[in-house]
Amino acid sequence: MQANVIPGVPVRMQQDGWWLDDPVDPVRRRQAARRRDGGKALLLVALIALGDVLVWDTAPGINLALFAGVVLMVGLGLAWPRLSVRARFAVAMGGVLSLLPLVELVQPLSVLIALVGLSLCMAAVAGLSRADVLRGAARLWWVAPVQSVSDGAGCVRSVGELSLARSDMRNIALTWVVPVAASALFAVLILAANPVLDRWVADVLSLDVSGPEWGRVWFWGVLSAAIWPALVTYRMRERLRARKPVRMTVRRPGLVNAGSVARSLVAFNLLFAVQTGMDVLFLYGDATLPDGISPATYAHRGAYPLLATALLAGLFAVVAQPFLAGKPMLRGLMLLWLTQTMALVVASMWRLDLYVDAFGLTRLRIAAHIWMWLVAIGLGLVVWQIWKDKPASWMMLRSGALGAAVLYACAFYSFxxxxxxxxxxxxxxxxxxxxxxxxxxxxxxxxxxxxxxxxxxxxxxxxxxxxxxxxxxxxxxxxxxxxxxxxxxxxxxxxxx
Known part of the structure; x- marks a missing residue:
């Protein structure tokens, strides 16, 4: 029975159920995906070869920064069409800032900065928004290895399916047996008749063709696992963006409540007033210390414990802030206590300076001095936040940015x-x-x-x-x-x- 075809009607409309057809052929889709993965596999091999040339059997130096920068730029180039202009610029500048400490000096701090910075860049390359970049960078540490393993297993399965699908292997073998066998026979006869060619072949066969050592093979495997996620960031986007469901919780009265905060602030102010008064007498005044206690001993005993005290004070201030709203008396006690805490930090700096004058400078004492300044500025931010009635996120964001900036600057400072x-x-x-x-x-x-x-x-x-x-x-x-x-x-x- 011949179908009735109406001229001018599209081919899909000529068929019953045309709306159920897939607009893209699944076979073509798989072939396109294989071609894309094939191109990325070639990029992977090229980057592994580059890593072998730059990093293998060399002391760490600018080679680490150069290799990491190339991998990041390749990943950015592959994701270029899917990213906005702002995201492209942010990834490029973030990569440069992350790798500069490695160019300065390869040390644990610079390696840590590079890993954190590159993780943030790769999360941005995956197409995450600014709200999801931090979470995505943290999840990248376990999502990326899983992606490498799953893609590698998929590649092995596809190769196995491809080999099993070739049912005409017998025909291929039959077409090649005669040419190969006959060519081998003629080659043996020609080598027997030509001593020059025979010597050349002998020299080639005498070359050392042993494979690379196992350490180098493992190095290639580590490189491939680290490089491949940068080439397929779009596949990890949803897993990097995964968010936990928001659960509504009811706040129950706990150890920290309005009553405990009020009593704690009264007790803390009294305790800190005693310490501040003694510092005024013995550090800044001319009061004589008891026998057996030298100024250096007094300074050293108080420097680090008072710094820990200031950190705990700042933590308590953040936890207690929800109970200060609408209570001017508690706010006043909190501000007074934080002011005394800042005075303790200043006293700790003074103690540290006295101890350095007596016993010299060390790496730990430089780090303690930097940390004391950070704590003092952080306490100042807490005071300003409470005074201006700003949210806790305002203080946390600025304190975190300050700490990250100081840590970044330390990578360029020779202690x-x-x-x-x-x-x-x-x-x-x-x-x-x-x-x-x-x-x-x-x-x-x-x-x-x-x-x-x-x-x-x-x-x-x-x-x-x-x-x-x-x-x-x-x-x-x-x-x-x-x-x-x-x-x-x-x-x-x-x-x-």
Missing amino acids: DGRVAAHNLSVADAPDLALLCRSSEDVIPAMAATYGPSWRAACVSFYDMPEVFEPADWREWGFRNWRTRNSLRAMTTEAAVP
Whole structure:
């Protein structure tokens, strides 16, 4: 029976149930997906080869920043059409800021900054909004390995299905048996008749064709697991964006309530007033300390415990804020207590300065000084927030941004160089054991103090810092380059008559 076809009607409308047809052929869709994955597989191989050239068997230097930057830019290029102009600019600038500490010096802090920054960039590349980027960056640490494993398993399954689908393997074998066997026979005969060609083939066969060592193979596997998620960020978008359902909870009276906050503030103010008064007498005044307690001992005993006290005070202030609304008396007590807490932080700084003057500077004491300033500024933000009746998120956002900015700046600051410069300039008998066991950053200060024979000051300690000389450009670091230039300048000046 011949179907009646109306001229001019589209082909799909000529068929019954045309609205049920898929507008895209599933076979074509799978083929397009395979072509895209094939292109990404080639990119993966190229990036693994680049990582092998830059990172394998070399000291960490600018090579880490360069390789991570290339991987990020490739991922950004693949996601370019799906991102807005603002997102593209944010990812590019975020990548540069994340990798600059690695260019300065490869150390645990710079590696941590790079990992956190690149995680945020990859979450943005996946197309997450600003509200979801932080959550997505945190989830990336377990979503990315799962994505690599699942895609690898899918690739293995597809290869197996492809091999099983070829039912005409027997025909292919039959078409190739005669050419291969005959060509091998003629090749043997020609090699027997041509000694020159025979020697060339023997030289080729004598080459060492052993595969790479297992350590290098594992390194390639780690690289592939780290690179592949950057090439398929769009597949992880929904899992990175996953949000927990919001549950309505009823606040029940707990240990922290209006009554406990009021009584705590009264007790805290009295306790802190005692400590503040004693600091005024012994630190800032001329009161004599009891026998057996030196000013250095008094300063050292109070520096770190008072800092911990200030941190706990700030935490309590944040927890107690919901109970201050509409209660001017409690707000006044809270502000008075926070003011006393800031005075304790200032006293801790003063104690630390006294202790440094007596016993010198160390990395821990520099870090404590920075931390004290952060705590003092954070307490100031809490005071301003309560005074202006701002939400707690206002204070938390600014405190977190301040802490991140200071931590980022510390990656560019040479703690060892500062310790050496301070101790050698003010101390009559500096702790050379501390300096000789430090990094190469102390060498310029020691060379400036002891001259070309600065190594003699470290001989008795059986240890001394050494200047790292990069083998090639991959191991270059900005701080190491500055150190070598400083020593070279000192040598040149000393040679000038």
